[in-house]
Amino acid sequence: MVSAASDSLVKLWNVRAEECIATMDNHEDKVWALAVSSDERTVVSGAADSVVTFWEDCTEEQAQEKEAQRAEMVLKEQDFVNYLALNDYRSAILLALAMDQPGRLHTLFKNLPSSIDVATPSITGHPAVDEVVRTLGGTDLAKLLRHVRNWNTNARTSEVAQRVLHAIVKLRAGDDIVSAFGEENALSVLSLMAEGGITGAKDNKSVAAVRELVEALIPYTERHLARMEKLVQESYVVDYLLGEMDDGRFDGLEDEDEFGNMMDVDMAVSVQA
Structure with a gap:
């Protein structure tokens, strides 16, 4: 009706x-x-x-369009899994950014294998991913930074956010980050200038976007840093309690195992921040 x-x-x-x-x-x-x-x-x-x-x-047309989008998404998700299996991190990262799926992107960075080659240290956890971050396109870099900003607001995802942010800051120049937001806003800025906007509006808008991003990152980053410093301080308390519990009984002494062999007792507690 x-x-x-x-x-x-x-x-x-x-x-x-x-x-x-x-x-x-x-x-x-x-x-x-x-x-x-x-x-x-x-x-x-x-x-x-x-x-x-x-x-x-247009109910039928909408249903067909929705089914086509679902089928296309299934194919892209399968491609994403295949890229990860082949260690093609560039294609996997670009596809995750294109699909706008920050969850898959976060999982990718979280599960990166650590580099064991001392000669080629890695910031993100894999040298190939470092290269992807270093050469990422402007609009894709802006998308990644926005995902990092959102991850940084949650303590459970902040570790990955800080690692990726560290990689971007180390591997990209400040001008690259500003120009990344400039490319993302290029169409809207051109429209503004066509309507009588001033020359240089693109740069002003890019700087404003970067400033907004930094202002959103700083307070949460300071909160995570304060939490880590508190954990380090508490680890010293644990170290002190362990030292008091043995009451010096193991200082300079050695134990014998069941075969009568002398066994050193290591009471060192390492703290990694």
Whole structure:
């Protein structure tokens, strides 16, 4: 059932479920006239604003489009898994950024294997990923920084956020970061300048975006740093308690194992911050 009212809205109702399933808004005044085509695929409404609107049923088209999007997403997710299996981190990171799936991206950075080659140290956990961060495109770099900002607000994801942020700061120049936001806002800035905006609006907007990002990162980063410092201090307390518990009994002494061999007792407690 289709209804019209003085609120300028046309509504489609499911009589069996007794609920409104669609609200159509294209008028600015009271809707006085309403007609439905013989095949019930087109609704015509007329209102006091002198506008006649033709509404067409596109349920099937929307369902097909949604199914096509779902199938495309399934293929992309499979490609993402294949890239990880092949250690193609560049394609995996670019695909995760294109799909706008920060969860998969966070998992990728979290599960990176640590580099064991001292000659080629890694910041992110894998030299190949360091190279990806160093050569990442402008718009992709801006997306990654926004994901880092969101990860940094949660203590559970802040470790990955700080590691990726450290890599970006170490591997990219400040001008690269500013220009990354400039490329992302290029279309909107060109529209602004076409309407009479001043020259240099692109740079001003880029700097403002970077400033906003930094202002969002600083307070949470300081909070994480304070928490780590507190953990280090508490670790010294544990070290002290362990030293008091043995009461010096193991200082300079050696124990014998069950075979009568002398066994050193190591009471050193290492603390890693």
